[in-house]
Amino acid sequence: MSDAPAPDTLGAQLARFAVDVARDGVPDDVAASTRQRVLDVLGLCVASHRLETSAAIIDHVLDQGGHEQATIVGVPQRVTAAQAALVNGVLAHSLDYDDTHLPSVLHPSASVVPAALAAAEHAGADGALTVRAIAVGLEVAVRLGMAGYDQELGNSVFFEHGQHATSITGAMGSAVAASIIYGADEKGVLDALGLTASMASGIIEANRTGGTVKRLHCGLAAQAGVTAAQLARRGFTGPPTVLEGRFGFFEAWLHGRFFPEAVTDGLGKEWAVPGIFFKPYPANHFTHTSIDAGLALRARGIRAEDVASITIGAPTAVIRTIGAPLETKRAPQTGYQAQFSGPYAVVAGLLGGGGLGVGLDDFTDELAQEPRRRALMAIVDVVPDERCDAIYPHQFPAVVTLTTTSGDVLVEEVFTNRGGPQRPLSDEELACKFRDNVAGRISPDVADSVRRDVLGLDGATDVATLMARLTHFQSTPATPTEEESA
Template identity: 80%
Template sequence: MTEPTLAQQLGEFAEKAYADGVPDDVAVSVQQRVLDVLGLCVAAHRLPTSAAALGHVRDQGGHPQATAVGVRGRVTAAQAAFANGVLAHSLDYDDTHLPSVLHPSASVVPAALAAAEHAGASGAQTVRAIAVGLEVAVRLGMAGYDDDLGNSVFFEHGQHATSITGAMGSAVAASLLYGTDVVDALGLTASMASGVIEANRTGGTVKRLHCGLAAQAGVNAAQLVRRGFTGPPTVLEGRFGFFQAWLHGQFFPEAVSDGLGEEWSVPGIFFKPYPANHFTHTTVDAGRAFRERGIAPDQVASVVIGVAGSTVRTIGEPIEVKRAPETGYQAQFSGPYAFAAGLLGGGGLGTGLDDYSDALAQDPQRRALMAKVDVVADDECNAIYPFQFPAVVTLTTTSGETLVEKVLTNRGGPARPLSDDELATKFRDNVAGRLDAGAADAVRRAALDLRHADGVTDLLSPLAVPKETHA
């Protein structure tokens, strides 16, 4: 008998988990991620790019099928997936899987919610589809992780694996909810998946579109399969398939198939406690630790942030730009700003959304602190990355004392998980001023009990028009 292809193995796994259910810890984790994503969708309405994306969606017209957060009335399922995917990823506050360095929920959750609403799926079906979609996205990402290299081959090629494998996971989730063939959906989506990460280095807001485009691709693929389109069963490992196209054939198929259906990655995906690039989080923690030790900004003579060498180019280069971000968005990718934000203290779980504004990025006190900060590669951090994004921060005081804070594990991951209360705090902080207390509580309760709901209507209906988007 012919060995099943990787796509066929994923298809068999997906259909079995969708029919039989997923482990309890996986289901609970999915519900938490739905809450997290919806809070981010509401919070992202503060951004001009969000208004542009939602305006684009409104202009498309079409049949009312699904809810886009902040849009009055329903839009097509594909456009709802696009809108909510853009919103979910735009604040760089969405979850991360390590060591693949993926942000899987920001595409898979919007795609699944849109398909579930359109198809009339139950809450249990929605939770199962999201779980499977997340697992597929992560496993495809890990197939591109080179242990010897210590990094993702996608990332080394300048590719945004988040949107590339996120599109594939979105397609699986949507195809389950629509009742279409998973293998064909993967076969179609491989021709739609994309993402180039240069904006992380030199600017531009295009990255905010990536998860929206991925979610939209997944929904479109599932709908096209329902109309008769088919894809190649060898779409992943084939001579002209997904892994050849993106990774030039340098991939690890065992990451896709080993333990499939028995070992789940979903509960181990890291929640973000701070609304910034994940590489900066341990530096925020180090700044907070120095603050708790009583270090005031005027006592700082110099700071050296030691991180994994692979992350220096994202949060430390060019250092002149990282020391003087012009916008809150640029500050989210700045190691020097992360230190300043942690030392000065902020909202949310330590730093919140309001701590990454354009005004604070240009604040003279923060600029003075950032001017004293260097970002360098550190051997201890290199040995741990990318299973964590550690930081070893050395501070020299104006009196000549040398102080060190080592933060070797990320808050929000399995080693330092966020509690239910902390996740609720993050959600409340994200929706504050945009969703009234009653609606926020209704969404929170519906998300955390989604697997027992008849559908997704109670979850999504309070989110149609947050306060600041009323015309």
């Protein structure tokens, strides 16, 4: 049997792409975007230490023991690379503040970045290879996600089947990133994909009826990717037709309805990475344009006492997440539930907050139940809007109509998401988000050092120096988060 992968399979083409990039590098804009995503993920990992589920996953991993190979953010004790990838992936995704690719509605960085950093620390890889590996892993995750995006349906087939595409394709991207860092050739990358396909998973029922399991998804994906890359190095092999085969990835997950051109068209020439949306607000991405509308109404001088009613016009497909059942969305019991509430989002924007307009401290259990906010949420409706339907899922638009107590009608139309290519966050805004995420846990001087390290990652001899800056916190402010229930 030849050691070279079959050249015509989808997996072989991805493997060849990955190895070529590891050798030749990535375009400057891709590298710059990748470094910013590393900074974003590390800030989220720090911020997520406020959650009870974060303490639980850290305790679980530390209880397992193992060789000291890589760093968990915020933990002095090092653990195995796969364990570090697991914990940091959980931390990165737990606040619903990580980046999003549209229209696939994937959150690729929360699995790929933790997997690559853990593998790089374990392998002693330099920063340049780490950046290339992350970029490739993100690209693979997005392309596999887009292979499941049905343009006629206007939605991801993964989601239609109740599957969490983020963790499923994120595991595959993580495997490619880790394989490159461990020095795999084309066959090694393809084998890692073949192994990971039997480990990738995730269902999204928790989005509908509650539970904390979704916070595990990106961690499990990162762990699977690192583990698969390590097993492939030790001789485990996967099928060369792992993606398109009769019993392969796309048949298993999408029942054979997939779009292979999304995997291969422009591969190596056209990059999706720079177009992945950064999140400016720590809430479900569907709510962001409602927050923007609330902020705009606030800027127009509207006060809480001026409001008689508010109607959010939204894409029909998102209402089941942010507007139904309406009675529940008008009265979130917890800060986590508020992150998935359209009424809370527009009210939070109207009242104003921290960060880039609305920040982490605006989603607490106390604020979710605050009488003034409850009174405003009680007069918010969420309805389908045809103009929004025509744009979704390439953006998550909102048309917000506010009627004042004096009878005036004000309308804010927000058709593009802040943080995407049409309304990008500036370097300073991304730095502001990072500083907000780490405030109170690492000093401003350390935060600035981390940011400099990340933005100069291409020239670093290793990633261990960067990760070591994030092992000790000044303090751990107590903002516990509840069990999530819809």
